[in-house]
Amino acid sequence: MKIVVIGGTGLIGSKLVAKLKQQGHDAVAASPKSGVNAVTGEGLAAALAGADVVVDVANAPSWEPAAVLEFFERSSRNLAATEAAAAVKHHVALSIVGTDRSPDIAYFRAKLAQETIIKASAVPYSIVRATQFFEFLGAIGEAGAAGDKIVVPSALFQPIAADDVVDCLAEIATGRPLNGTIDIAGPEKAPFNEFVARRQKASGDSRTVVGDPKAQYYGASIQDTSLNPLGEARLGKTPLATWLARL
Ligand SMILES: NC(=O)c1ccc[n+]([C@@H]2O[C@H](COP(=O)([O-])OP(=O)(O)OC[C@H]3O[C@@H](n4cnc5c(N)ncnc54)[C@H](OP(=O)(O)O)[C@@H]3O)[C@@H](O)[C@H]2O)c1
Numbered sequence: 001m002k003i004v005v006i007g008g009t010g011l012i013g014s015k016l017v018a019k020l021k022q023q024g025h026d027a028v029a030a031s032p033k034s035g036v037n038a039v040t041g042e043g044l045a046a047a048l049a050g051a052d053v054v055v056d057v058a059n060a061p062s063w064e065p066a067a068v069l070e071f072f073e074r075s076s077r078n079l080a081a082t083e084a085a086a087a088v089k090h091h092v093a094l095s096i097v098g099t100d101r102s103p104d105i106a107y108f109r110a111k112l113a114q115e116t117i118i119k120a121s122a123v124p125y126s127i128v129r130a131t132q133f134f135e136f137l138g139a140i141g142e143a144g145a146a147g148d149k150i151v152v153p154s155a156l157f158q159p160i161a162a163d164d165v166v167d168c169l170a171e172i173a174t175g176r177p178l179n180g181t182i183d184i185a186g187p188e189k190a191p192f193n194e195f196v197a198r199r200q201k202a203s204g205d206s207r208t209v210v211g212d213p214k215a216q217y218y219g220a221s222i223q224d225t226s227l228n229p230l231g232e233a234r235l236g237k238t239p240l241a242t243w244l245a246r247l
Contacts, residue, residue: 002026003173004051006079007058009033011135012094015166016055016173023170031058038075041082048086054079055092055173063218065106072114080121090177091125093118094169097183098227099129104220115181124177128169131185131227132159134243137199144215145207150200153192154211156224160186161243164236183233188240192217195240202244 003020007013008029020027028047030036036043038058048054056079060071076093083091099111118125132140137159144152168184193211200209214221 001052001174002028002050003053003055004028004030004047006030006036006038006054006056006075010057010059011133011162012057012165012169013055015162016057016169019166019170020173023174025174038078039071041078044078044082045086048082048088051083051086051088053090053092053173054083054088055094055169057094057169060110063107065109068107068110069113072110073117076114076117080117080123084122088123090173091118091121091123092169092173093125093127094165095127095129095181097129097131097185097229097233098225102217102220102222102226105218107218124179126172126175126178127181128165128172129181129183129229130160130165130168131183131229132157133162133165134159134186134199134238134240135162137196138203140217141196141200141205141209143218144196148207150196150207150209151212151215152196152209153215153217153222154213155192155222155226156189156228157192157195158185158189158228159195159240160184160236161238164238168234168236183229183231185229185233185235186240187235187237189228192222198240198244202247 009031017027030047036047060068099108197209
């Protein structure tokens with residue numbers, strides 16, 4: 001199968017392209033580095049010619065509210081139109097668990113706009129909503145840096161290894177379109193600050209990590225129900241300890 005991975009040079013995209021190639025697929029990484037820009041449309045029609053499946057794991061270079069919304073709206077509209085013209089049979093997108101539950105987070109609003117465009121398009125689709133990646137824990141901690149402390153929310157959190165997200169995406173991309181959404185989360189659920197503290201400790205960072213129910217996550221207060229799957233969800237197989245041991 002020819003599978004074009006938009007954002008195929010990124011964290012998830014590069015792992016996904018490698019996995020699909022291992023499985024014998026004609027997996028192609030498409031991104032600005034290879035002359036394909038989903039926002040401007042540059043190189044998109046040529047990249048999608050003959051593709052059976054497109055997986056969109058691109059990410060916006062700026063998370064400023066207007067910029068990130070424009071990125072996901074424009075790229076999703078361009079992809080929908082170009083895929084329809086190229087008779088692509090399946091569009092797969094990676095979104096985030098709870099995008100519809102935290103409207104105060106600008107990034108989540110942008111991902112929800114992406115999902116809405118995909119659902120309205122003519123191309124059969126599957127949306128995989130993942131929780132936050134273990135690989136993202138360091139950046140989340142830095143966002144809460146306050147002097148010699150790190151202050152982050154204390155709400156429940158269920159992050160996942162990028163490799164487990166990639167396994168799920170590879171399975172979905174090579175299967176039939178769901179025309180629906182699935183959630184995937186990590187195998188362990190614990191207060192947000194505990195995950196961040198374990199990540200910091202593993203990298204030799206001695207700052208104290210404080211869990212504060214009022215601390216914000218990208219500009220919003222979060223509750224135990226904000227970032228975790230509320231219904232049925234697939235679970236990744238990698239516990240944080242296993243992932244930390246590989247650092
Ligand atoms: N971080 C999390 O915890 C989390 C959780 C759930 C879901 N997600 C979603 O996972 C997806 C992948 O995230 P990631 O961390 O793997 O991203 P990443 O490492 O930041 O990679 C971003 C990718 O997007 C590409 N890109 C940027 N602008 C583009 C454009 N105009 N057209 C086409 N491609 C473009 C980049 O290409 P170049 O290398 O050529 O610049 C790169 O390949 C995102 O959609 C994100 O919303 C993230």
